């Protein structure tokens with residue numbers, strides 16, 4: 001269980017994250033949505049240890065994360081993907097996955113994970129020869145190879161067409177069923193988020209303005225009037 005309590009982050013005069021508290025349960029799939037600049041990436045960077053909060057605390061299964069580096073957090077079970085791809089371009093798909101397996105202390109990644117994300121026939125291809133969608137899927141499999149307790153995905157469906165996005169959603173549902181980890185998913189594709197997630201947290205100007213099931217979020221007047229408007233009606 002990941003717990004955030006009163007987490008804030010300022011960059012000079014900009015308060016990017018304001019007094020954010022929430023609990024992410026084991027096995028939960030949580031969506032994080034909000035307009036550009038709402039603070040979503042900053043929040044993920046705070047959890048993964050790339051940024052240090054101005055105030056607030058975080059714990060993972062009761063272990064205080066304050067003062068722990070991104071590497072230490074990864075070892076504790078916090079994995080992530082990035083908005084901009086970070087695969088090792090000249091390494092093969094298999095080598096990319098092995099790097100993460102090695103970092104996780106050789107914990108086995110089920111071959112089923114590689115299959116679910118459609119990479120089984122591409123293991124020997126250099127990562128930079130893969131399509132953009134495959135590179136995104138490779139990043140997720142690499143994250144899973146760390147055997148994380150929490151896997152945070154920063155815009156996993158970005159640049160994917162509708163069919164690819166649906167396939168990705170099915171693979172992530174598989175992760176929810178088979179891998180013992182929570183997913184924390186940022187995306188601007190609301191249909192994808194609403195279909196995938198058990199619960200959704202909505203950020204606006206750094207603060208949580210709503211939290212609930214997809215149904216609750218689509219009906220929440222604050223969410224509708226603040227910034228989702230008709231888009232929310234369209235996917236409800």
Ligand SMILES: Nc1ncnc2c1ncn2[C@@H]1O[C@H](COP(=O)(O)OP(=O)(O)OP(=O)(O)O)[C@@H](O)[C@H]1O
Pocket residue numbers: 011014015016034035036037038039040041042043
């Ligand atoms: N390193 C930084 N230095 C200064 N300001 C920053 C920095 N990182 C983020 N910000 C500011 O913090 C606020 C939140 O940004 P953030 O990137 O977290 O939002 P976001 O919700 O992820 O947006 P997007 O959907 O566009 O990715 C913005 O006002 C942004 O300009």
